[in-house]
Structure formats: C-alpha cells, structure tokens
Amino acid sequence: MDNKQSLMDKMNRDIAVIFDFNGTCIFDGPLHIKAWRLYVEELTLHKVSDAEASEWIEGKTAKEILEHFLGYELNDNMVFQLSEEKERIYRSMLIREDVQLAPGLEDFLNYLLLARVKRSIATTANLENMNLYFERYNLERWFKWEEVIIGAGNIPLKPHPDLYLAAISKLDMPTDKILVFEDSTVGVKAAAAAGINHIIGITGDSHNRSLMNHPGVMAVVSNFTELSSIEI
Numbered sequence: 001m002d003n004k005q006s007l008m009d010k011m012n013r014d015i016a017v018i019f020d021f022n023g024t025c026i027f028d029g030p031l032h033i034k035a036w037r038l039y040v041e042e043l044t045l046h047k048v049s050d051a052e053a054s055e056w057i058e059g060k061t062a063k064e065i066l067e068h069f070l071g072y073e074l075n076d077n078m079v080f081q082l083s084e085e086k087e088r089i090y091r092s093m094l095i096r097e098d099v100q101l102a103p104g105l106e107d108f109l110n111y112l113l114l115a116r117v118k119r120s121i122a123t124t125a126n127l128e129n130m131n132l133y134f135e136r137y138n139l140e141r142w143f144k145w146e147e148v149i150i151g152a153g154n155i156p157l158k159p160h161p162d163l164y165l166a167a168i169s170k171l172d173m174p175t176d177k178i179l180v181f182e183d184s185t186v187g188v189k190a191a192a193a194a195g196i197n198h199i200i201g202i203t204g205d206s207h208n209r210s211l212m213n214h215p216g217v218m219a220v221v222s223n224f225t226e227l228s229s230i231e232i
Helices: 031-044 050-054 061-071 075-096 105-114 126-139 162-171 185-193 209-213 222-228
Strands: 014-017 118-123 178-182 199-202 217-221
Touching: 014 162, 031 050, 031 061, 031 075, 050 061, 061 075, 061 209, 075 126, 105 222, 118 162, 162 185, 178 185, 185 199, 185 209, 209 217, 217 222
Parallel strands: 014 118, 014 178, 178 199, 199 217
Antiparallel strands: none
C-alpha cells in the first residue's frame, strides 16, 4: 500500500478487510444509551437525567455504568448477568426501530464481494446480538459466520488485540495487508496493537474526529459513502 491511489482503486485480492460492527456498520449508539437508561431506571427506581447519561453512560464500560448507579463493586459474573439484561432491552429496541446499515456500506460490501476481497467482522457484540444482526441485515450475503470473531468466552476484549489477531488468523493474510474499519478509540488501539497500520475511522453517530490522532489511522470519514475520496 505504498503508492498513493484511491481506496476503491486499491481494493483487490491482495488485501483483506476487517470491520468492527456497532458504531461502524450500524449507527446504534443512541439505542445503547437509551437501553442503559431504561435498565438502570428499572434497577434503581431512579430517573436518569440527560446530564447523568452524558457523564456516566456515554463512553463508559458496562462495569463502570453499573457500579456507578448501583453504588457498589461488582464481580465479572454479576456484570455479565446484568449486562445481558440490558442487551435484551437493546435487542427489543433494534427490532422495533428502523436502524439501517451505515450509509454506503451495502454498496461497499457488494464491491468487496465482486472483487473477491476477503472480509471479516471483529466485534465485542455478544452471540445473541450478532445472531440478530445476521438475521436482520442478511449479513450472510457478505460474511461467513465461522469467520466472524465476537466477544464471547475468555477472549480479551478491545483494546486488547486478541479479537483482531483472531480475525487475521481466520483470514490467513499478512498483517500489512489488512485494512480495518473502526469507530472507537479502544477499537483503534486494539487494531494497532495487533500490528495493523491501515485503519480507517468511522465517526458515524459518535462524531469522534480524534480517531485521526491514533497510530495506524490513515483517514477518518463519516460513513462509507466517503471512501472514494481517500488516498492510501
């Protein structure tokens, strides 16, 4: 990837593409925040204000959110069980609301399919959520389930590199031939820690332009309709 040319021109069989999912392939950040607010209110019988949501839900881990609102420390098993209840609320919302694939993504995936570019997903989404995404968005058009890496079991999550290392292994491509799409700081750090130095930040509904400041990020775009303007 040494010669400057458009990203679309460079898309051919000599690279592989890994996508994060939430915030990258679908812009569902507001739904996660809404689900957390509803669940916290169920747990605490306390109305979560906009200010509290901004300070203690947006950008926080499940453990941080739960411990703040419950007021005591939780072990990993408790965090997992409580988080699963929040995810149940989130899935119900996703089914009811018309959350579409990110603008331009379907065309881009069709392009990769026709060009026979290897592709995968590396996501912290759990098994139930990923099953829903495959069903709702008909993802089997572009991805093989067995090549999708999800945040299940004992695999360390982002910003640890393990999800990306597993995806690279599945794709059987050299690290310097991998192109990653990510929306979060921890995701970008995970990809870079895996040795990937071709990362494109998707700002989506996070509007996180600071992604450009991290090692390995070569461009930041709002969505996939802007890819043709990128030079690599």
